[in-house]
Amino acid sequence: MELRLHLCIISLLLLSSKSTAILSDDDPIISRFQRYLRINTAHPNPQYREAADFILSEAESLSLESQTIEFVPGKHLVLLKWPGSDPSLSSVLLNSHTDVVPAEHDKWVHPPFSANLDSNGDVYARGSQDMKCVGIQYLEAIRRLKASGFKPKRSVYLSFVPDEEIGGHDGAEKLAESDVFKGLNVGIVLDEGLASPTETYRAFYAERCPMWLVIKATGAPGHGAKLYDNTAMENLLKSIESVRRFRAAQFDLVKAGLKAEGEVISVNMVFLKAGTPTPTGFVMNMQPSEAEAGFDIRVPPIADQESLEKRIAKEWAPTSRNMTFRHGQFKQKVSVLDKSGKPILTATDSSNPWWALLEDAVKKANGKLGKPEIFPASTDARYFRNLGLPAIGFSPMANTPILLHDHNEFLNKDEYLKGIEIYESMIKAYASYVDHGKIAGSRDEL
Structure with a gap:
């Protein structure tokens, strides 16, 4: 009995020792990820100063050049630099945003800013996928490259920007428009992508x-019991039905596998406002004189935006039904075309060496890359594409459910660590690239 007990204790000690050894190599890396996630940068009151201090501390540990910029007071943008040996070459910009969307704490299995690591290796936190993981993976990849003795030919910049989740106007947009950005001589931008439920990484x-x-x-107000034509509610419901049919037709293309989600026009009703309010609810025996509905429409650059606007004016909000739609009723409208009238997109063929470099780098890191996609929503990458720069959305999260803006957002630590390897390969490829003496990546070339 004693011998068996001793053997059991020895086995447990060996197992414990082995487990500790396995964790010890990765523990500081995961710990740094957790520290960043625990900084509450959720709107409406993101802790930008705390996030900037953390990033600056990590930059100092890596001997990276750094500066903090406030295009708008209180909205800290951190810009880091790993100088390259050939300043004549255009630089690489690794962009990420520090802010995150709010979280409903009572809907989470772990507090959303606890960065809890569970027994499955899943790190639960708001921002674990969108997109604090990427910002720290950039830094960890550079840490590995520096440790290996790698010296970049191109300068590598890292921008940690505020306000992406509320449009990026005081963050990436102001950076892209600034003299600071012009001085960076950027040739390629990497920004965020999406998780992939399969083993294949996604690039946008x-x-x-x-x-x-x-x-x-x-419409004219009337008694709640009276039937008459062209009431505000009746006309609005006709419009909503017209929008619903269009949405269903677009969605059918996705369901049938004929188009990817990013290739169709999406329309979702996000609010409905009508009725005559009272202190305890609404007047039930009175038909309201006004009713309105809000729609979040997303248009891919391959779609005909002008035709969509004609559809809105003629079918969704015609003046013949007392609809008061006009172009000014767009709460936000972003053109799918650049200043020269061309679709705003980054080439994925032989004209763009950066795309081929990304594909090869992922492959060298034993990853699989899927078919190029159009991102279904909006990111800060658009501000750089608008300048004529190639910008690629990429977040190395395979075998991971898509949980951005969802409850219980998490990223498995093994996928996080694998993502660092992917970025190590990508940054090395980009920072080493010289196209036979040409200044590769210039705006004119691409």
Whole structure:
């Protein structure tokens, strides 16, 4: 009995020792990830100063050049630099945003800013996928490259920007428009992508542009018991039905596998406002004189935005039904075309060496890359594409459910660590690239 007990204790000690050894190599890496996730940068009051201090501390440990910029007071943007040996070459910009969307704490299995690591190796936190993982993976990949003795030919910049989740106007947009950005001589931008439920990584060359539409109907008020034509509610419901049929037709293309989600026009009703309010509810025996509905429309650069606007004016909000739609009722409208009238997208063929480099780097890191996609929503990458720069959306999260903006957002630590290897390969490829003496990656070339 004693011998068996001793053997059992020895086995447990050996197992414990082995487990500790397995964890010890990765523990500081995961710990740094958790520290960043625990900084509450959720809107409406993101802790930007705390996030900037953390990033600056990590940059100092890596001997990276750094500066903090406030294009808008209180909205800290951190810019880091790993200088390259050939300043004549265009640089690589690794962009990420520090802010995250709010979380409903009572809907989570773990507090959303606890960065809890469970027994399955899943790190639960708001921002674990969108997109604090990417920002820290950049830094960890550079840490590995520096440790290996790698010296970049191109300068590598890292931008940690605020406000992406509320449009990026005080973050990436102001950076892209600034003299600071012009001085970086950027040739390629990497920004965020999406998780992939399969073993194949996803990469994005364009994104759908938002058209936030409000349709308003008017009509004479009347008794709640009376039947008459062209009431505000009746006309608005006709519009909603017309929108619903269009949405269903677009969605059918996705369900049938004929188009990817990012290739169709999506329309979702996000609010409905009508009725005559009272202190305890609404007047039930009175038909309202006004009713309106809001729609989140996303348009891919391969779609005909002009035709969509004609459809809105003629079918969804015609003046013949007392609809008061006009172009000014777009809460936000972003064109799918650039200043020269061309679709805003990044080439994925032989004209763009950066795409081929990404594909090869992922393969060298034993990863699989899927077919190029259009991002279904909007990211900060659009501000750089608008300048004529190639920008690729990529977040190395395979075998992971898509949980951005969802409850219980998490990323498995093994997928996180694998993502660092992927970025190590990509950054090395990009920072080493010289196209036979040409200044590869310039805006004119691509």
